[in-house]
Amino acid sequence: MKKEINIEKSQQKINPKKEAMKITILYVGIGLTWIFLSDRALEYLTEDSATVVLFSTYKGWLFVLVTGLVMYCLIKKWSTSVKEALKESNENLEELTATYEEVVAIEEELMKQNKELQISNYNLLESEQRYALAVEGVNDGVWEWDIKKDTHFYSTQYKKMLGYETNEIEDTKEQWMALVHQEDQERVFNNLDQYLKSQEGIYEDVYRMKCKNGEYKTILSRAVAVWNGEGEAIRMVGSHSDVTENKILEKNLNRAKAFSKRILDEVTVIVIIWDRDTLKLKEFNKYAEIATGYAKEEVIGKNWIDIFIPQDAKEQLIDLIKNATNIKEVQEHENQWVTKDGVKIDVLWNNKLLYDTEGNIDEIVSVGTNITERKQMESKLYRLAYYDILTELPNRAKFEVSISEKIQAMEPGQKCAILFMDIDNFKHINDTLGHTVGDELLVYISRYLDRCIKEPNIVSRIGGDEFVVYLQDVHTYEDVVDWINQLLMKLRKPWVLKKQEFFISLSIGVALFPDNGEDPIELMKNADTAMYCAKEKGKDQFAFYTKEMEEKTLYYIHMVNRIRKAIEKNEFSLVYQPFIDLETKEILGVEALIRWNHPTDGYISPVDFIPIAESNGMITQITKWVIKNAIEQKVEWKNKDVHLKMSVNLSGNDLVREEILEYIKSIIEDKKLKCKDFQIEITETAMMSNLDKAVDTLTKLRELGVQIALDDFGTGYSSLNYIKNLPIDVLKMDRDFINTIINENEEEALVSYVIKLAQALNLKVIAEGIETKEQEAFLLKNKCNMGQGYLYSKPIDPKNMEKIYKKYLSNID
Template sequence: MSIWAFSFAMSNSASDIKSAIFWRRISAIGWTSVYSLMLHFLILISNKKLNSKQTKLLGILHLPAIINMYIFSFSNKLAITQHNLIKIDLGWTSRSIGNGLDMFFRLYYISYILMSILVVWIWQRRIEDRQTAKRAKLIAYSLFASGALGTITDIVMTSLLNKPMPQLGPIFILLPAGSMYYAVRYFDIFKAKISKKEEIILTSEEKENIFKNISLGFYTASLLTFLSEYIPYIDEENAFKVALLKALIICSIGIIIRLIQNIKKENIKRNLTTIALILSVPICLFMFVEYGSVTVWAFTMILIAAATIFSKRILLVSITIVSIITQILIWIVHPEITLVVDKYDYILRIGMLVVAFFIGLSTNKMYVSKIKDNKNKVEFQKIVSDILFDFLDINQENFDWKINNLLKEIGEFFHVDRTYLFTINPDNDTMTYSNEWCNRGINKEVGTIEEIPLDVFPWWIEELETKGIVYIEDVDEMPKEAREEQEQLHRQEVKSLVSVPVMVNDKIKAFIGIDSVLENKIWSTENIEMLNIMANILSSGFMQIKADKEIEYMAYYDNLTGIPNRFLFKDRVENAISLAERNERLVSIMFIDLDNFKSVNDTMGHDGGDYLLKEVSDRLSKRIRKTDTVSRFGGDEFIILLNNIDNHNDISKIADNIMRVFSKPFIINGQEVFITASGGIATYPIDGEDSESLVKNADTAMYEAKDNGKNQYSLCTPDMKNEVEKNMKLSNDLYRALERNELSIHYQPQIDLNSKEITGLEALLRWKHPKYGMISPVVFIPLAEKNGLINSIGKWVLKTACRQNKKWQDMGLAHIKMAVNLSGIQFINENIADDIEKILKESKLDPKYLELEITENIAIKETDFVIKVLEKLKKIGVSIAIDDFGTEYSSLSRLKNLPIDRIKIDMEFIQGIKKSPKDQAITGVIINLAKSLGMNVLAEGVETAPQLDFLNQKMCDYVQGYYYYKPMTAEEVEEILKKLKESEKPSITEKVLKPQYS
């Protein structure tokens, strides 16, 4: 291109024809090769997947260029012939001789330009980024403009005009070169980087309206052209034809522009419109070239002004460039011209001004409308931003206030008379008029509209579900199937409305609406979209509230039964206490525990147990008063707040009514299940002044009810509280009892009724409290089990008893058995057998001198586990005894499978022998049963001679009790054993056997 332009300039200013031809031949190197080079370049850029072989084949593209370069540059004979130079005022120009070689060049450059355009067009369709694609189109347009303008000036005009004009090809070729530079420099088009999308200023409809107005301007201009070209020259022979031809040409441009707007595809419509407007400039101006286009040139300013409002500059730039080039051409054709401006010219100018005014007016309306739209969008975005920020902390307490504020913002923004929110209740298929905002002078409807069944307004609901909107421009023209809705809207004096659904989890949770009461109103699509945005904000608010409710439910309600849990219950108790303190009323807590609930789980399964808990909670919830609260405390425990009580008599009446819940059976899986409950009641302020102390004391009273036989309730008493307080003190002191040497072991001898010898000792744990004195094992053993101290205390008892027995044996005293009790918690310890074996090894006591006593309730539970542990103990060599036999529900089938050596009859039966024939019978049965199973029998609590005589008659093996010996210290036992050793007989003397009652 540089060679072409520079050599062309040198040729144009040459002093003689020889020099001019020389430079023309040099310039031919440029203008013959530029088209093939351009096509080659565009193919490479647009298709980067070409391999090296395909790239080499592109060299064929340059063959026509080489031929033309030879003809117009290198061949002396042909070059001189083809360059037909003529001297004009502006320098040397060339007029085509029109031979075959000229035609070959024309075919070459036109076809290569068209192929270049095709390559670029195909390329831009493959580009994903639309902005980059549009820059590629700019190159295509510039190629077309360059080829078209160059053909017109250098071939057509030069051939038609009597006086040849300068050739402008070097100037026009700058168009594609400039467009490529522009695309690369500012948009890096050939790297195909993604650029940001430009803002859409005008919609397709608005652009179409502008072009329709421009086409209307061409229609008007065609009429003015006909009048101005025909009337002044009416007497001339061809005046009508010339005027009509010019008018038809201008009118045709308008028709073409108008028809293009009917094309569906936006890209094609935009491109064809741009081409039509660009071509209209040279066509219109050259029709009046003999007048220097003195008036008509101004129409290009109208097009330029109209193009300024488009976001894409392609139209503005193209029209401006073509207008400038066309003016240059006219300047060249008519450097100077003298004209007479008459009345027709002024009329034409006025007409053009009127056309420009109406086009400008239409454009101005669109521009002002667009400014208003942008202002509304900015305002709406601010409202949305404020509401979104406002909704960040939405909760159940401020929900209504924030909804009302949102409705107010919507109403003021849309300039409507009423905005409202209906919430839909899926549980009962109703909708509630929950929130409303009204402009001044508009009557409020909130409170006047009750819950409405959804089937009352079926058309409305169907519109929301199927179309996602209820849009009514005129209430009077609603369809027949919407009669119910129409009547309701007439009652509210609504003329127009829009309503959109608020969706939560793909279901309609509510719908928001805007009403126009004073006038009929039409809402645009943009307004509806804005309303939908507000509905989406509302949707997020509803979801936040739903999430809060779910979190609150999980935090304060029981998942199984749905009633309040202990956390919510505590909060309500504290509130009730505060109110009772001001009103001087009573507040009671009733603690309920289901009796034998485990048996329900065992027989009906855990699902059956869960169902029972739900049924119990349901019955309790229905039985209590409205001011009361029932809560599931955990497991099978329920706790009830009895609020606003006048006196203590009312407490018992309310409790009796509640306990009647368990008088009827529960139906589980079609079966009747009877279950009882034990309850305890504590009352504010007598039994506690806060929820924690009231619940604790109610729990204490409940256990008192269980101890009294279950299926009843107990009121908390001072004795209960004192007992609990004492037990708590004892429980704390028990932790340090071993360290302080407060624990000791007493031993009670066991007597063989046949030989009257001491055959064994039972180790009995004692605790001497520094404040309370001797504490019964019945009191502190359960505390030790509850606190987890029983294992360490139990080990200490075993170690002490074994060491003591071994010590006596080492002293040469009688080798007798030591009986030690194992608690239930000790027994379920998996390492119990290993621990006992270790203790025996450490004390060096022979296992046969250790007897382990387990209670009957241990023996009858978890049979497989019990047998497994007992067998381990038997392998060690110790003997096993069942203590307190007869107090539980032993199964004979289980008893026969247990590796038991001895049965100890509970003292309850022994002490009733003299008074009760039944106790005599039971005792006799137990003795016979034990002997039948190969076990020996020991009777506990023998205190009288008649008891001893009865046991002798029934052939009981051993006895233990105060008739012979009370529990004694190790020192006292040691003295007795020494006396036995010193006596002549191995049996116990009468003196030794003297009863010890002290």
């Protein structure tokens, strides 16, 4: 419009006719006015003709000048208008040219769009055909709802899915509503209404629809709606998928998942699932929380090695995991975890690799059993099996295994030494000061030896007062001598206990490998032989094993002769140790114990001569002597109103001899004693040498009325399973057994169990070796019947025994 106005204005400015007319009229008007006025003025001013001529000339010049100036102004104005008109015309021409080009471009675009529209119409036709084919061909049912017109369309597959033919259900909303399960209808309608109001997203719902056969299928309905500018839904298109089997599978999976979760929550093992690459935890079950003290939320998504594994074990475990995952096999293994409280627990792991769809290891399931208590029990059992309870040194079994391994590992030409050490006069300490003091001495010596003897050397207590030492890399005889001398020199220092000094000495025997033996058993045997030789030389000495020491058998023969002479010369004597009722403190009886005071060698322990007497058969003579003297003492006491049950020990050899049975029977009858006042004590080990014969002999003794006591229970087989089948009346628990149990509080239940079971078998129980009030209180608490030990009296002679008994009677009175 602006361009058109500019063109009209330009045309008006340069109209030639109009412009020429304006100039002509102006020129004529000016000329006529000038002539008329100038002539009148001239007539008025002068009448002189010359003057008139002159002024006429001037007037003509002035007229030309004025008219020329007027013409100049008019022409200039017209030229300027022409110039502006031409300029505007050029500008309009340029604008017209640009407009033309735009029109051409628009025409080309319209032609292109027309072509594309033709293609789109063709594609749309094809798409509609494909849509129609897809609707009929897919497994899912397709539906369409024109909300404005309230018309519906349901595909053939939609109807077939529910078992209907095409013409059996109508394409109406009411028909669809009627097929939805009644329990689902309210929820389905609410969800649909909320979706249409939301004006965004995709509609999705799951509900049940009734089939022609009356069954229901679970349908997944998905759709999308179209809204107009006012936010009103005008159209909705969707599909129906039969997910009945999927829902059943989902239900089963949920059930399996719930079952698995219940197992994970209730199983008493640690279960974790972790990422193979990042080591981050994905699952952490309830028991893992209990075992470690960490809540699941504290560890999920974190590197479990950083949390639980001790710093010094992390690198090794990471290498193990890398190697295992590389070969796609994780072996069963143990490691330690650190709990939230800083406590270390032992865990035994089984692992299962989980793979992704491409066969790569994705996750690892680790199931860990907390074996801390088991490891502790194994450690305890190991120590019980291989370490001495009192001194905590390795025992004989451990020593033999250890030195066997060391000998096998030796290079040719290497030597070692076995030292067999025995504490001199240790039996005397036990008998005079009590076993508690003896035990303290053993602990003192063992601790000293343990401090002095370090790897690769070994020290062990193999029983009683005997220790053995293994010395490695022995080069010369002098090396061993120097070591022994240093040891003996330090041990000869007085040992102080309760302000009393004790001087310790050791007898040591030495056997060298390989000169004196090539295996632990032979070396220890020969070292033991050398030790006895050292004792024979006066104790507090050492001796190296030599072939000549095999003459030890001569000592055996010599000892046999001395025992025989002792029997003949009546060198033996009896001492008596009482056993009492723990509750009333009544002295019930005494145990007769043999003693040998040699005329020149002094006191010889029963441990030293009884085994020799048993081995050569002289034990029966000694037993008869003991029985005879014990019964005679019983008669003497009876005549003095000292009424004590007499208890005598029998050996295993005695039990298999018929003559002992007859001897006991005859002497009791001869002394006119009651058999119930006489008691026989036998050890478990003695019975086991010939159990059947031993049971037969004991049964016959019981038939006479003699009571039978099982001595030293706890040191031999210690099984209550066979005790119930033995003909016994009394169970005597060994002092070492009592000490061990009292020192181990967790074993108190075992003592109580033994006592209760023994009493359930109608057996009386005597606890031997009671030396402290604490032991007495413990036994009383556990309902033990009787006790015997240094707390009440050490073994004493008959006169002192009479005094104790009479003192007891006077206290009662």
